[in-house]
Amino acid sequence: MAARTRGQAVAQQLLDDITSGVFEQGSKLPPERELMTRYGVGRNSLREAVQSLVATGVLDVRAGAGTTVQMIDGSSAITQSFTAAMLQDAAVGEILELRVLLEADAAARAAERAEESELQEIRATLAAYQDAVRRNEDLYARDVAFHRAIAAGAHNRLYLSVIDTTAQLLERFMRAAHHTPADVKAAAQEHALIAHHVLLGDAESAAAAMRAHLVSSNERRNRRDEAASPREADSFPANP
The missing domain is CATH 1.20.120.530 (GntR ligand-binding domain-like)
Structure with a gap:
């Protein structure tokens, strides 16, 4: 299995923050620059991380509305399990x-x-x-x-x-x-x-x-x- 990219590693950190309640379901994520500082990464790695979680339904991005943490139902709970597994190179x-x-x-x-x-x-x-x-x-x-x-x-x-x-x-x-x-x-x-x-x-x-x-x-x-x-x-x- 290929080694994790920096973006994947950040996606795992972000997913951990979401599941632990640091970023609550239904809330907006902080601005991009604040997240870059929090995770110690550049813009490209952060955007890779965000897009990977958007692709699996954990986050939702809409023009002019920012990035929202999705509510968790049975379907998205399964999605999050798969996401975590893949980010850990399961x-x-x-x-x-x-x-x-x-x-x-x-x-x-x-x-x-x-x-x-x-x-x-x-x-x-x-x-x-x-x-x-x-x-x-x-x-x-x-x-x-x-x-x-x-x-x-x-x-x-x-x-x-x-x-x-x-x-x-x-x-x-x-x-x-x-x-x-x-x-x-x-x-x-x-x-x-x-x-x-x-x-x-x-x-x-x-x-x-x-x-x-x-x-x-x-x-x-x-x-x-x-x-x-x-x-x-x-x-x-x-x-x-």
């Missing part, structure tokens, strides 16, 4: 294990609960992913969109919170990853199988297909890490 494997459990269940529930508009979104995001594969374009956003469409069909916003948070926190690792044409082809086939079972309303098979996809993705990642140089192995690849 093992990626632990987050992947949780996603296997949650996304397999989300796929099953989507097969049972998804409405026609949500099924259409699953079809559309799968088609966009497959089109990007054919065109050899960036797959990251399409991959996230597909998994998000499945989670939306489950009608449980906490599933969406997990996907959104992990996608944002891991983006720089995922985009830096190298994946082979065989990996991409396998992931595309796995996506299609997941969608097939969800669209058929087969909850058990949808869960099994999602679980197999995420486990296979992790196995492909591990194989690449073993073959990579030490520097290359610091990057966390996306699905595939």
